[in-house]
Amino acid sequence: MTTTSPRPPRAAGPPAGPAPLAVLRPVRTATRYAVRHGLPAVYLARAARRGDPVGLLLRDRASREDPYDLYERLRARGPLSRSALGPVTTSHAVATEVLRSDAAGVGWDRSQAPALIRWALRFGDELDATGVAEPPSMLVTDPPGHTRFRRLVSRAFTPRATLASEPMVQRTAEALLDRLTGRGDVVDLVEAYAAQLPVLVIADLLGVPVERREDFLRWGAAAAATLDPGLPLRRYLAAERGLRAMHAFLRGHFDRLRRDPGEDLVSRLVTLPEDEALTERELHATVMLLLGAGFETTVNLLGNAVVLLDAHRDQWDALRADPAGWDGAVEEVLRHDSPVQLTGRTITRGTEVAGTRLPAGTRVTLLLGAANRDPGVFGDPARFDVTRANARDHLAFSGGIHYCLGAGLARLEGVVGLRVLSERFPRLRVAGRPVRRDLQTLRGFETLPVRLG
Template identity: 45%
Template sequence: MTDHVKPAVRWGIGHALPRAMLHMAARRGDLQGRLTVEATTGADLTGLFDEIRSHGPLAATTVGHTTARHAFVKEILSDDAFVTARPRFGPGMLGRLATWSATDLTHPVQPPSMLVTEPPAHTRYRKLVTRVFTARAVEQLRDRTQQIADELLDGLDPANPIEAIDAYCGLLPVTVISEILGVPQQERATVLAFGGAAAPSLDMGLSWRVFRDVESALITFDAWLSRHFEALRAEPGDNLLSRLIAAREDGVGLTERELKSTAGLVLAAGFETTVNLIGNGIALLTRHPEQLEILRERPELWGNAVDEILRVDPPVLMTGRMCTRDTTIAGTTVLRGQLVTTVLAGANRDPEVFENPAAFDVTRPNARDHVSFGAGRHYCLGAQLARMEGEIGLRTIFTRFPGLRPLSGARRRPTRILRGFERLPVALGG
């Protein structure tokens, strides 16, 4: 009986209650509530970003503050007074229920995930995987990434429309990250399915159905990781997971839970946001053919175009930080325990940093100043890899199929944190 009740309690405390509170707040005009609710609709949020900025450096909300100003997003993400943690319940009834119903299931927003740990643990985990994602290491993957993109496109018939997310945008990054991590080819469909099913796990306010699907996906993936680790222990290879299993610092290696959390996060983060980057890029470039024409005339701009895509339609909409001590930001006091939501997509439209910020311009000189990869100690570990895959993935498909055009039926994901397309039908021919 308890096995059935605990998930319902977890959902009620972690999702149903916050969802009801945020919807009520949205109806009252609260900026955090409106942002959370409107993000699921796929609507253009530019007007809301402008409204948040109009309230000053930090706009007050029901749960704390939010900001869409570039300078203060960077400041908060870099300040050690703010940590990556979800709201905690006190010693009252909700706190006791949260403790009673807690699960030891590996989850991307529960410790020991790098997303929600802080130094010294975060430093230790990050050190173990950083060398795989350095600029030099990523550059060594460039030829192989190009080969994968070519092979995927070789299998497409230009006379037949495709659903770009399933046929290309997802397969390219999952193949690359799987090779980095030593995932056998026959297992890559499992990784891809896990990414899609677990993507909503970053959100609060999930429906009961989505919550159950997410937990089921996490349970299945946890079991798969156990089997995969056993295989790698029996036959280690030249890949990141084999090195993580063998890694020792002062004679101490990662525990099984730390291994699973680190591996699962790198696997999912290594391709899930890149799927969004490539899909969002295809959508933007087909809506702005004049920008695509510039890239055909000046192919050296493809790298800059990727940063402009990241600025205009970032794969991650926002990220939250919990204040650990009373502190002051831009003259505003933020109390211990308050949540500050940094709106990455809003900071990318800050007119104080970007001239004519609503325009999509692949020649923009400071496109790389976006904050789509975050800032500070939690700056995205795979930023270089994502840029490289985005550049190759987009340049190659538009070079191979110059007549590529969008078809009806495109649909955005209903997720709040991750921003991308669930479906993106395109015609490859002219």
């Protein structure tokens, strides 16, 4: 392991923003809210009133709960259609092309924004309020920064490392279900299992204290909302409280590891040799992304799977009879009801996409959940079929250089988590109305009442 003696982080790197004068904090929060969510909210609400599909998707609760009709209406307009947010695609081929294109990136070129917006972004910038989809998170960083961040952590997510985690994932799943054995009442499966398994697994892998898992879940649930544009003020403030609590925890955790590093990934990141070291901001962004992405997405895979298999009971029974089918079942759940519904890319140099010339600076919205139901790739795409031969061709983990780093781990948690659940509680049934999370980018359930049988 390439570690050196513990020492403070480098001071160099992206500007940390103005000194956090306590008296200015509410003004900065208001500025941040206005520029990141308030203005987009007004704009999107207007677009939704005009019937703009992306406006509806992001502002209308019913369309958020079930976006699939809207996706089909968009698909009927062609592979790349116009929307309030710019060009948007439901096409698997176009989404794949954009994700792999070297003329598209994840960064935003702020230099093109009006001066007032640029000032507001700078003034509102504060490490402790920074979410997982803000720089320098690798999710929104282009090469060479992206290459550097990803290389530093990818060792922990190689196929070999993932395979080595299987016994831990299985033990964790079984221990959670042990606690539920004998419960005859209705149980919220999200709270008791689907949310717990991913957070315990990622905490174990990153070496963060598992005892804090309820805190992580609370902070993460609030912060997940920041992935959606145009949040109402109250939800934004709750999200920011979650982010601040998470950053405060991380700061203390990094300090402890600098004094007394272990063998885990985070210890390695805080003690990198001088020439590789991450700035404080980069360290927060990287660990927060790994932690958040590790549990805020996989919970949705598990919940969506249980609801789909309850509605297709013959397929649940077939999987119980032949557990080798769980790999395919997980791919079909990822395709049919994708935990991450959309992402975006910015065109970095003028290029043609689906016959349309897109100038540099154009933001393209990629509806991954719609691409995964593209009839040109998946026959009878609205049908849920765990034996579908090409289910794995989905874009649920994105594509190109930002392809999900944790895809192997998520698949493992899905397969092991669902197999163990079906073995332990073969008669499990949904027992009440599952409630969707009020989110657009992420798609899953807030509560999932089940009777274990």
